[in-house]
Amino acid sequence: MNDPASHAVAGSADLVTAWHRLAGTCVLLDGFHALKHAVRFGAEVPVAVAADRRAALTLAEELAPDVRPALEALLTEVPERTYAALVPRPHPTAVAALAVRPSRAANLERLARTARSSPVVVLDNPRNLGNAGAVIRLAAGFGATGVVTTGTLDPWHPTVVRGGAGLHFATAVERLAVAELPPGPVFALDPEGDDLRGVRLPDDAVLAFGSERSGLSAELRARADHLLSLPMRPQVSSYNLATSVAMTLYHWSLGGGV
Template identity: 55%
Template sequence: MSGHVVLEGFHVVKHALRFGATIHRVLVLDLAATLALAASHAPDLLDEFTARAEVVTPAEFTAVVGRTHPTGVAALADRSAERAPVATSGRSAPLVLLDNPKNLGNLGAVIRVAAGLGASGVVSLGDVDPWHPNVLRGSAGLHFALPVGRLADLDGLAGPVLAFDAGGEDLRDAVIPDDAVLAFGSERHGLSDAVRAVADRVLSIPMRDKVSSYNLTTSAAMALYHWDLRRRDS
């Protein structure tokens, strides 16, 4: 679904600009402070911030964004079309599938990790909108670095599905194919029966005795890092 999204904070706007988001307004409270941030944290975007920054009052900023922000920077952007490659065979990097995630911050952090490690996209099942403002904050604007979308069902899912569960095979002994779908269950309830039914293999991430679980983002990060490391070694 297309629409507009509010980007809150300098770093969210920075990543959106770097990855080609369609941005309509860049709102700043203090132009000098914003350009100083750009000079120190995103010198590649200094000219763009200089040209596009629109200085507004605190009241105007809050009216558009809904609240203030410590960096005094925000933007209005087009929501990217949901183009996650669920039906694309021969992907060159894994697709991350989140099975009914509930924590918006965790969902955003998974998108951030997936973007950093070069995943082909992030898709979710369930009611949570992966473009919710809290998810955008969690991803630091990296929704624009890779396809992000929501699935109605598992029809058309292409590539071997590797589901992660504590009772699975040790990840350290596995090779993750480039076109794999890496499926992670919800933070509280784990994998659904529907995802288990389509899984070609169930893997587990090694964990010390008496430690009950990993955070969802940590699990996705370790799985993607394992894929990237094995690929580089091959």
């Protein structure tokens, strides 16, 4: 069976039609860096455009020479007005692409694999799309096995992908119910928990973070094996979600991760 998302678009004449045909099922890569990371981590990219192809390839030569040949084959130059009409908000690099989203089955298999070498990050009922994207970018940087969200936020929303700079393709990203969390001891961050600095986080840990507004849900709290707290000066109410994840993953890395 031929998958229309498996073939690069040849030439610009049919590009807009192909873009609109694929946009409903593919992931929008907004900007050069999102495309760079997606290509670097093996994403399938059926269509990619640039308002200035030469400038985009020069940027690749300077910042990502490893993916320049792939981008040279992928990028089609289009008029700036055409590019602007394809994206909700033009990016300063004037580059955009559509990528095939990894299958849910493949991500679930990766998340469920035991004897993991790095933790899974869980965002419990997150609310802010940009924060979720920043966490995915962090998790990819630390080599986390994956990022799971619970609740209604779609971790593949275009705003989340933009915040993640295309690094969704470097880790497993899925939305699950609390009852479906991957195996492994659950360490949930909570102000009443034990000080993180006194705990060694195992590689197969499931690290859970509540929303900045309401904290952990009752369901996630009941599922937790350990409650941990981050060091914080008195009278400071909370850290930004991405900051909390960064601190926790860094603490894990001190035990031998990354």
